[in-house]
Amino acid sequence: MKRVLMISEHADPSAPLGATDAGGQNVYVDQVSRGVVRYGYTVDIYTRATTPDAAEPIAWADGVRIVPVPAGPPGFLPKDAIWQYITEFTTRSMALAERSGPYDLIHGNFWMSGWVGTELKRHLGLPLVQIFHALGVIKREYQGDADSSPPERCDVEQSVIENADLIIAQCPAEADDLVRRYGADRGRIRVVPSGVDLMRFFPIPQDAARAALGLPTEGRMIIYVGRLQPRKDVENILRGLALLRQAGCTVPRLLVVGGETDDASLDQEPEMRRLLGVAADLGIRDLVTFVGRKPADRLPLYYSAADAFVSTPWYEPYGLTPLEAMACGTPVICSAVGGITFTVADGETGFLVPPRHPEALADRIQTLMDNRDVRVRMARNARRRVEEHFAWTTVAERTAAVYTELLEGQHHGTGASGTPG
Numbered sequence: 001m002k003r004v005l006m007i008s009e010h011a012d013p014s015a016p017l018g019a020t021d022a023g024g025q026n027v028y029v030d031q032v033s034r035g036v037v038r039y040g041y042t043v044d045i046y047t048r049a050t051t052p053d054a055a056e057p058i059a060w061a062d063g064v065r066i067v068p069v070p071a072g073p074p075g076f077l078p079k080d081a082i083w084q085y086i087t088e089f090t091t092r093s094m095a096l097a098e099r100s101g102p103y104d105l106i107h108g109n110f111w112m113s114g115w116v117g118t119e120l121k122r123h124l125g126l127p128l129v130q131i132f133h134a135l136g137v138i139k140r141e142y143q144g145d146a147d148s149s150p151p152e153r154c155d156v157e158q159s160v161i162e163n164a165d166l167i168i169a170q171c172p173a174e175a176d177d178l179v180r181r182y183g184a185d186r187g188r189i190r191v192v193p194s195g196v197d198l199m200r201f202f203p204i205p206q207d208a209a210r211a212a213l214g215l216p217t218e219g220r221m222i223i224y225v226g227r228l229q230p231r232k233d234v235e236n237i238l239r240g241l242a243l244l245r246q247a248g249c250t251v252p253r254l255l256v257v258g259g260e261t262d263d264a265s266l267d268q269e270p271e272m273r274r275l276l277g278v279a280a281d282l283g284i285r286d287l288v289t290f291v292g293r294k295p296a297d298r299l300p301l302y303y304s305a306a307d308a309f310v311s312t313p314w315y316e317p318y319g320l321t322p323l324e325a326m327a328c329g330t331p332v333i334c335s336a337v338g339g340i341t342f343t344v345a346d347g348e349t350g351f352l353v354p355p356r357h358p359e360a361l362a363d364r365i366q367t368l369m370d371n372r373d374v375r376v377r378m379a380r381n382a383r384r385r386v387e388e389h390f391a392w393t394t395v396a397e398r399t400a401a402v403y404t405e406l407l408e409g410q411h412h413g414t415g416a417s418g419t420p421g
């Protein structure tokens with residue numbers, strides 16, 4: 001067995017998903033770590049300890065351990081606050097790696113762990129493969145002054161790109177950004193799209209799903225699943241629904257899954273409170289229900305209960321939730337941004353709409369709600385597309401191939417395209 005030192009400073013696979021800073025990266029680290037075991041690797045996931053007593057590696061799955069690394073105060077820290085403790089995280093990681101090693105390769109996640117990875121690479125003489133999950137230059141472009149990333153972020157990304165042996169991009173658009181915005185060497189980029197657990201996310205008959213969730217079986221319903229970050233722009237969905245109501249159309253209800261607690265406690269949810277205020281101002285408060293965050297094993301019920309999944313972020317580096325919805329046979333309506341333009345086939349598995357465009361969204365919601373035949377066709381296509389191109393098992397196989405390439409030192413060829421078409 002070869003040993004992987006996976007670094008993910010803020011995204012711990014054991015954290016509850018749907019809350020601030022716990023989303024797609026946590027799922028990626030979890031699924032890839034478990035998946036590569038089949039190809040002869042064991043994985044230690046180094047992540048910042050959030051409890052004061054964390055000391056020993058924790059057995060997490062077959063062949064996978066979580067190694068809590070003390071750095072900064074115990075307890076939750078927003079990811080942008082972790083950078084100030086990154087030297088401590090690195091020093092502790094080196095000591096732990098010397099004690100728990102030897103390892104064969106390092107897999108860095110996000111820019112901060114990329115930096116830790118380059119330090120460990122130098123110290124331990126190991127090859128480094130890096131995946132960013134999101135890029136600072138893009139974030140700054142879309143969020144402007146609201147971007148709370150440390151000012152060093154883009155320079156650090158630049159140096160990680162120069163020092164990593166191979167870089168994994170989740171979609172061709174990300175590979176292009178790495179090349180155009182950071183001058184990355186395309187020959188060292190491998191496109192490996194992230195995926196879905198097809199055994200977990202599968203279609204459930206809508207009536208049964210609604211009954212299991214205690215939802216009315218009658219009436220149309222759309223669903224949003226994800227973190228309640230402003231960039232996810234749930235407000236745009238509210239505005240789309242309000243337009244439909246103003247036009248006198250039959251308007252679907254909206255269920256919102258995600259948040260800090262599993263019972264949608266408004267006290268802890270400024271964004272939820274704000275969105276409810278917007279819904280009330282728009283005259284659609286009666287259509288909107290927040291249910292809080294839900295564990296992954298409940299999500300297939302939610303996706304399957306809906307007539308469509310809707311997510312219209314300003315930008316999205318990749319986006320796992322549209323894939324999960326498609327795996328459950330639910331048509332999607334999503335912003336035509338980032339990874340979503342790669343995963344969603346417009347007109348086939350759902351519709352792509354421009355971000356910040358409630359009129360276009362309203363139009364597509366109405367089309368889907370009014371056309372059962374279109375929904376049925378898209379539902380079928382959606383599941384098929386995910387099965388063909390986006391299973392985590394495929395991601396694990398391709399990631400293991402990147403590891404092999406890294407270990408054999410053959411990483412100066414041309415980048416794979418990874419295009420599903």
Ligand code: UDP
Nearest residue numbers: 017018023024226258293294296319320321
């Ligand atoms: N998620 C979850 N429960 C929730 C909300 C979200 O398990 O209540 C999961 C969701 O299923 C997905 C991940 O969190 O796997 C979100 O990943 P995505 O790539 O869509 O967005 P990110 O959070 O990375 O921006």
